[in-house]
Amino acid sequence: MFTGIVETIGTVSNLSHYDDTETGGKGTSLTISNSAPILTDANLGDSISVNGTCLTVTAFTADDFKVGIAPETLRRTNLGSLREGSRVNLERAVSAHTRMGGHFVQGHVDTTAKIVSRTPDGNALTLRFSPRDKAVLRYVVEKGFITIDGASLTVTRVDDDEGWWEVMLVAYTQEKVVTAGKEVGDEVNVEVDMVGKYVEKNVKAYVEGEVVGGALEALVARVVEAKLKEIKR
Incomplete structure (x- = not known):
């Protein structure tokens, strides 16, 4: 981790x-x-x-x-x-005394992405990325975390229809990561925030009635039983 x-x-x-x-x-x-x-x-x-x-x-x-x-x-x-x-x-890898300055990163690359534009903004630099696997876009949200070449960055803009997202590198970050020196057309490694994957899996399980231990079915059964008791009264 x-x-x-x-x-x-x-x-x-x-x-x-x-x-x-x-x-x-x-x-x-x-x-x-x-x-x-x-x-x-x-x-x-x-x-x-x-x-x-x-x-x-x-x-x-x-x-x-x-x-x-x-x-x-x-x-x-x-x-x-x-x-x-x-x-x-x-x-x-993190140790017991590591400060969590970024976010939880597994080091398991989901896909690569190409740099499609570099736009200076004062002393900052905005980079736009287009992923090889478009499916990862569902985990990319504005102001959310994303890992680019191992660096934890914040998504500033995302367009699902056009298939890209942007991050902004401040002057300090540009000096500390290799990504700032890459050009349009270069590839980067991408790992999306794993929290989004867990949320998606659990929501899907809930919607499909596959909650662990049949909790959804048990809840429905209790509600039905309570209603039946009210009718009998």
Whole structure:
């Protein structure tokens, strides 16, 4: 679990593809340097968010760490477009004393989105995104949370019909995340607020009469029974 508050920006120093002789599958190994600020308490097996994707540390030094990326992860995220020298947002998993400055972020990318416009607004920057999977738009609401490349941001505008949403990056945020340096046409990783997914599931279950333990049916039965008693009186 993460907060969406980017701790530092790392640099991809090595990216290699390999064949796993034991499983017969293919994989990608990624080494990220300039990461010292998040490695002071690192351990093998730790989770680190790389551009919003939860990955597991397989090796590390004082300044860099290595992770493995599965083919499915490459298909669902923008990590496959990384090259040596690419800059990435980094965040360690939350700990018991972490301040919740952003929102609950799982590090499970829902889809990617393309930047379709960049509009300066004073010293701020408005970015408009169009998602690859339009279905995620039902979870995107004005003034709601959204995670872009691992950064917790606030949606400023959304248009379901045209299929886009916007966020505004203030000057401070522009210095702290890689997204501000991306151009129109570049892709970002997107994770919608999981609260919306839980609400949707529970509302759907309620409407369809599938409340856990048959609570809806029990409630209806009690109401009917009470009415029948009133009639008998």
